Amino acid sequence: MRAEPADEAASGGGIDSVEAPDPTLASLARTAGPGASAPDWAKVALVTATVGVFAVAVGLSSPLLALVLKSEQFSGLLIGTNAAMMPIGLLSSALCVPRLVQGAGAYKAAVGLALIAAAALALMMVFRTLWIWFPARFVLGLAIGGFYIVNKAWLNEIAVPVYRGRVMGLYAAVLAAGFSLGPFALALTGSSGWRPFAVGILALLAAALITAIFATRLPRFSVKERTPITSFIPCAPVLLAAVATFALFDHATLSFLPAFGMRNGYSEQAMAIGLAVLNGGNVFLQIPIGWLADRCPRRLVLLGCAAATAAGAVLLVIAVQQGLLMLFILLFVWGASAYGVTTVALAELGDRFGGPTLLAGSAAFTLASGIGGMLGGPLTGAAVDTAGDSGLILVLAGAYGLLGLLVAVVPLTRRSERSRTD
Template structure:
């Protein structure tokens, strides 16, 4: 059991603000790639160019993960997060003002850096402000709001029929509201300024299994979005039905993260992480049997939530073991690992599908989460000797 009767209480007002901030940001983040894909197809761009354009965002995300902790510790977390929100809004408006697909390549790279900077600070705030006894439940609620924000982005664009100016204006407006909310709350936010500086590279060997958890979810997220509709079509399911199926996958993310977080507060979090990983692996092998049957929607509802639960519990474990500068570096490292999983996963799974056929999709996802479960069981989530007290800082 991880709870304690004398643990400090959760400040729900602060948690609500952090969740609202990430929900607004996720609305813009979830809508942008969908909008860009629609606009580039309307311009008759090649699939290769559309893929290159999509890759700019995760490349920016990974790049920023290395520098965000240092910036936040020098400028303060509020200034960093506020700058990222306003930069994101400015980039979206610039893409509306300059409808040039080649300019969008550069803008989407910078957009990825803004995304990364905001998420790194936001997740670190959440872990810093949440008592250990309630951390799983709180991060579950946070993950629910995050997933709901991702869903709201594309839905808001559909309401204006993906009109470029209106769509980019809506997404930029969400970020401006995020910035205004942050300004109103800034006096309560941890600054991380002046704390021990820990680089992302020095953090990596301290918690490689946590990074593997984030990478595994990155693989799952991007592979299912990229291949699940085609996988279903290959098994005789219509694209319309598979569109609803992908929505069911995300609804599970929205509704079941709080129960998973509650379990992570009641039982050892490493066991919950192992459980989510192994059940996701088993679910991958069950996919061929669920596809095309009445079980598909409820199956995807639960399967997606279990995979997302891996990321939820990983953030809770990060807060359990690290604080201050190490927590900020760890948040950046998790963001980077998720981005790497999102970049590397789809090409690797796609190559496996080309060689072995569609059966490679469930087998690949099973292998990723089975590896994670085995790693947690045998190695734990943090390297022995690495903790919030003795992680060597860099004061440069």
């Protein structure tokens, strides 16, 4: 991200690229030899560590809030409606956070958003009433989405083309690890009392503190120009489709994969482990996928991930009949290929766009993720009601099959006056 208001123009370092894209230059950069410049790995580690700490709080909060509401004996409708405030907040962040960043500055926005998320969680810890939880959960979703928008844009500004896929893979791996540690922390603290809330609040405060301490080392955004999110959407429809497709996959598997396994003879505990294995593929395989995206044409890697995920959905029917080991092996690889489309999309975003357009693109990715997530549950639920277990397979295979078709026939990005040349 680029600079804070007053001192940006004078700083000189990392001025936003505004020239038209040069596909030949971008291709050469990705295939550069050992002498190619490397990103500042200290900055990469700083941003990814901050995101990982933040993700612990996010991974803890969703199951925690659901369990608290259930213990308070609210109806399923109220619990579900309250949970919907989070994705609505995420969608809202995509529309308002870019303007906030360019008005207040990148690091101030990131620190403020982390503090707002902590305050929202603290409010829900103190007051167990729905009329407070509804707006608080909306604000929590908005702050979470905004923090991720800023950090994804930061990473893409720090990365250089020859390493961008690996940097995005590292980001995905750390994010997945943080999400996994959240429920683990909840298992240690339990859902009752103030302790689980305190863990989440401390993680959010730690993310804010790390960002504030190292703010001067982070990239900055120009505040002189702003690219509306609506103007970015036609520039990268396939990348946005990739992000939305994974969000659909994520929500569909979280909601319906455990029931799918239990109907095929597995215990609830086994399928809970299965979800962890599904996420484990993201932790261990995203860096290799990012490496492939740096070494091979991005379109080919994206197409391969889409095809592998569609095939994995079909093979799930076979694996579930072959025992727990085969099922877990499939889930491990399946989860990695499913998220791999987002890793490749993020790398391509950073290669093609810079400055205000990169910020708008990061926000558009969050918007696409929110839309895909909101469609995932209802669409899959309707398919399962109609076709039984086959409904889950049809939705996931169809979604990734359609994505593969788009990747094959539509350009990943279109030319933009704000595209980068590095």
